[in-house]
Amino acid sequence: MKLTINEIAERAQVAKSTVSKALNGQKGVSDEKRRQILALAEELNYEPSASAQALASSRTGSIGLLIPHEAGYSLAGAYWSAIITSIAQVANLHNHSLLILTPATGDDVSGPVEAVIRRRNVDGLIIGAEKLDPRVISRLIEEEIPFVFIGRNAQIQHYSVDVDNLGGSERLVSHLASAGRRRIACLAGPEQYLYTQDRVAGYRNALAKAGIEWSSVIHTDYTSEASREAMARLLTEHPDLDALYVTAGGEFLLDCIDVLRLSGENPKRIGLGAFDDYRFFDYIDIPVCAVRQPLREIGEAAAGLLFDFLSGRVPDRMNHVLDVELVLR
Amino acid sequence: MKLTINEIAERAQVAKSTVSKALNGQKGVSDEKRRQILALAEELNYEPSASAQALASSRTGSIGLLIPHEAGYSLAGAYWSAIITSIAQVANLHNHSLLILTPATGDDVSGPVEAVIRRRNVDGLIIGAEKLDPRVISRLIEEEIPFVFIGRNAQIQHYSVDVDNLGGSERLVSHLASAGRRRIACLAGPEQYLYTQDRVAGYRNALAKAGIEWSSVIHTDYTSEASREAMARLLTEHPDLDALYVTAGGEFLLDCIDVLRLSGENPKRIGLGAFDDYRFFDYIDIPVCAVRQPLREIGEAAAGLLFDFLSGRVPDRMNHVLDVELVLR
DNA sequence: CTGAAAGCGCTTACAG
DNA sequence: CTGAAAGCGCTTACAG
Numbered sequence A, B: 001m002k003l004t005i006n007e008i009a010e011r012a013q014v015a016k017s018t019v020s021k022a023l024n025g026q027k028g029v030s031d032e033k034r035r036q037i038l039a040l041a042e043e044l045n046y047e048p049s050a051s052a053q054a055l056a057s058s059r060t061g062s063i064g065l066l067i068p069h070e071a072g073y074s075l076a077g078a079y080w081s082a083i084i085t086s087i088a089q090v091a092n093l094h095n096h097s098l099l100i101l102t103p104a105t106g107d108d109v110s111g112p113v114e115a116v117i118r119r120r121n122v123d124g125l126i127i128g129a130e131k132l133d134p135r136v137i138s139r140l141i142e143e144e145i146p147f148v149f150i151g152r153n154a155q156i157q158h159y160s161v162d163v164d165n166l167g168g169s170e171r172l173v174s175h176l177a178s179a180g181r182r183r184i185a186c187l188a189g190p191e192q193y194l195y196t197q198d199r200v201a202g203y204r205n206a207l208a209k210a211g212i213e214w215s216s217v218i219h220t221d222y223t224s225e226a227s228r229e230a231m232a233r234l235l236t237e238h239p240d241l242d243a244l245y246v247t248a249g250g251e252f253l254l255d256c257i258d259v260l261r262l263s264g265e266n267p268k269r270i271g272l273g274a275f276d277d278y279r280f281f282d283y284i285d286i287p288v289c290a291v292r293q294p295l296r297e298i299g300e301a302a303a304g305l306l307f308d309f310l311s312g313r314v315p316d317r318m319n320h321v322l323d324v325e326l327v328l329r
Numbered sequence C, D: 001c002t003g004a005a006a007g008c009g010c011t012t013a014c015a016g
Helices: A005-012 A016-023 A031-044 A050-057 A076-093 A110-118 A134-142 A165-178 A194-210 A224-237 A250-262 A279-283 A295-310 B005-012 B016-023 B031-044 B050-057 B076-093 B110-118 B134-142 B165-178 B194-209 B224-237 B250-262 B279-283 B295-310
Strands: A062-066 A097-101 A124-128 A147-150 A160-163 A184-188 A216-219 A243-246 A271-275 A288-292 A319-322 A325-327 B062-066 B097-101 B124-128 B147-150 B160-163 B184-188 B216-219 B243-246 B271-275 B288-292 B319-322 B325-327
Touching (some): A005 A031, A062 A295, A076 A295, A076 B076, A097 B076, A110 A134, A124 A295, A165 A184, A165 A194, A165 A271, A216 A224, A224 A250, A279 B250, A279 B279, B005 B016, B062 B076, B062 B110, B062 B295, B076 B295, B124 B295, B147 B295, B160 B295, B165 B288, B165 B325, B184 B194, B216 B224, B224 B250, B295 B319
Parallel strands (some): A062 A097, A147 A160, A184 A216, A184 A243, A271 A288, B062 B124, B124 B147, B160 B319, B184 B243, B243 B271
Antiparallel strands (some): A288 A325
16 A cells, blocks of 8 residues: 555665665665666655654654743734744755644643653754743753754753844834934833843943933733733833833733823824834834844744754854844834 | 663563553553553653654654645734644644644645655644645545645535634624715635635625625735735725725735825725734724634634544534624724 | 665554 | 564664
8 A cells, every 4th residue: 555665675676775775865875776766766756654764763854843832922923923934944845844832821831842752753843942941951951852942041051043132122222212212211021031131231232322321121021911000100100201112022012002002192202112023013103113033034044053953063153143124113 | 761662561560562552541451450550651751652653553643734825914924823823732632743834935735745645744634725726635535634624615625614704704894884884895815715705795795785786896816916906996996985895814904904094095084894803903093893713713623623533533514614703993 | 785684662453 | 351473664783
């Protein structure tokens, strides 16, 4: 029924080990036979069984993408969706499948990771890094499963692909300042995330360079309640606020915009800056300057890095930092 | 090194076939031994190797999600992202992994499907149905790989999970009519898609029920140029237009809104209806009534259906139609 | 270069 | 109920 290597071997009048070598491009086969075998395989449309290869070689032919779930960050959908697509395409190029690992709502990622480790069904992992149990990482290292980060982690140094959080943030806030804004507050995500720290640092750098002394940073988790409350507090405590920098996108940003719009404040008076750009910014009644992340490139770079590891190359740089684009409005 | 079934068998003083049966909940093992074995496996944290199980049982333990790519439909990101998450979670519940299959940009899905069939690395497939080469389906049937649709296909009848396109559309347009709109045009997606046909039918039903004779439907592919041109044409050909129903979301919808805003037309004069709801509708200067699809439920239902097949149950209904929600603004 | 053999870690008839 | 054996379709030393 199923076309196997035995059939190919028989038809080509060689041993199946020879077929295997020919197909896998290993040396130890004469050019003559190799050509024959390849032609035959092509003709019969033969493709080795993934499970058999996996069992025999202890390489599964798949990589996993570990997506952490963030409270109220579901518009992050657009973020992960673009990244998934680009990773899947790179994986295909390398004849690998892409597995999506994501915890049940409310759980953390350690469950799916543990399962994947124990069942041995990935060769390597790409991991959304900001929030990560160090024990998960220990397990991965213990089991010698290669992995790379998307974003970086405050506790764990590792090969990563990240965007220029600090620089992008600084440029964005500098732009607000150069537009004459002097009371620029910063509504920031969870303080323990490295990207939050970087973005806040960029904010402070920009203020310093512009010679602005006034600053105000409020951190929130991304829950809707906390974000809305923080935003409201900012508006009442600083009635002279003339600009606001929100360090992340998704529902978080929408909650902030929402409070701003409902505050009775003239929204146009307040310059808004956001990290993460959405096309609908063009359509709303508040001008939003934003930092756009190169999502496709993030996925491609992370996958590229992982496949480097899988093929035994050790990348020269540990942290790949991609440029972001400023979108002015 | 790796903990195998042999180790378990040895420690429990039984044959590995007995361990296998116990672990898989098959009968033919005494309660006594079963308990012992289960306890031991639990204690040692044993988990069978996915590849070995796959090879021996010819069940891979993974399902695939086939995502078609649509020109200019990338905000569909939010759509697929929610669906991916819910499918992954259901798959986990069934101890299965989720593979993402998506073609390289510009290609169609047959490549990834063919690869997955030949390498035999999924037990079943969930397929975005609207645009599908019938040959792909033939191959799947030929190879006896179970699959279910998300959405429906105009050519191919098959088990599917879909939303109530016709009803939702009708309710939405009825609402526009009941608000006094009389010149309601419809900007629709590709005519060959079943969901487009259904949504347009809902539009016509609503008009008929409201006793409105005037109607205008323009189909476009989802490319930006075509959508913008169609939208512009609509506005110039029908200066008395007082409402517009756009049958889909994503970039397509944004292009339409964009043209409307730039037309010089007072956007508030024109009632806008959209199929697919986005939270940012709350923030734009045009009131948009929208149909919200239950994305999580779509994914869950589709995965549920597939696992029914995989465990030999034949679902009673062929087409599962989920209700949509009307969001008025 | 070539092939016979063992082995990857399970499952699944089959016999007892 | 229990276990010995064959087999899933490959890869990988190893010997020739």
